[in-house]
Amino acid sequence: MTSTPDLAPADPATLRKPVRALRVTNPRKAPRKTSRHPYRAALSTTRARIGLVLVGAVVLAGLLAPVLAGHGPTDQSGLSLAPVGTPGHPLGTDDLGRDLLSRVLYGIRADLGIIAIAVPVGAALGCLFALAAAAHPVLDTLVQRIFDLILAFPGLILALAVTAILGPGRLPVVLVIALAEIPAFGRLLRGGILVQREREYVTAARVGGSSGPRVLVRHILPNAADPLIVQVAVSLTVAVFIEGAMSFLGVGVRPPEPTLGSVLSQSMPYLAQAPNFAAGPLITVTALVLGLSLIAEALNREVRR
Secondary structure (H helix, E strand, C coil): CCCCCCCCCCCHHHHHCCCCCCCCCCCCCCCCCCCCCCCHHHHCCHHHHHHHHHHHHHHHHHHCHHHHCCCCCCCECCCCCCCCCECCECCCECCCCEEHHHHHHHHHHHHHHHHHHHHHHHHHHHHHHHHHHHHCHHHHHHHHHHHHHHHCCCHHHHHHHHHHHHCCCHHHHHHHHHHHHHHHHHHHHHHHHHHHHCCHHHHHHHHCCCCHHHHHHHHHHHHHCHHHHHHHHHHHHHHHHHHHHHHHHCCCCCCCCCCHHHHHHHHHHHCCCCCHHHHHHHHHHHHHHHHHHHHHHHHHHHHHC
16 A cells, blocks of 8 residues: 655745736737837848848939939930940940930939839739638639739730730830739738638637628738738839830830830940940849849748748
């Protein structure tokens, strides 16, 4: 027969010690992020800083075009295809004697103006389609078919079709970029809503009496919208290529107004004779795309965490 060990008497001081209450979290609230500024750490990395410097330099050059350019973008001089370092023309001149530095700077200004309108419009329309898809299964099916219809047209075919209807100019470029970005933002937000809808905090909020729109706006959207920040950087990169391609093909902004794509297109016949003709727009586009890509990569790593 085994004997039970003697238990030591409890300390009276311990018995008089108050018991701390357990902290119970509210199940109706969505989980909060541990940092107030989750993307500050991502943008403080070396690659992100390089990207910010490149993009900031290009944007600043475009905004200060009237100050930095010594000539108007359409002013002609008597010098045709002047080399780099020509007095009064640091980057030389084009085939019509126009200052290349001025045309590149004003081309940046024109491209940024188009992109700054087109990408937010495409993002807003895509998010509205995603919210409509989340509201009802019938609308979800309809929205998916609209996305499939847009994606069925390659970018070049879509650009040519829109230009054939509206003619060349700024509006067709903005419309093509916005249409191209609608499925990207719409499907990304729709997928995030579907994932967050199955989380426990959403179920708890519904059981607690919150209505469907309140759950969507207060709980689901703040957690489903994080990847959209990365998509903005990616879409800006895509928009640079779309605008440049349309201007290069002559279906974008009408001449003589310069864009980076149109200046590059005009330089093609003179690559062997005057390589500086194409250097300005090529370097600018490369810096802008590289900077946006580095920023998007840094933000994507933060979202995946």
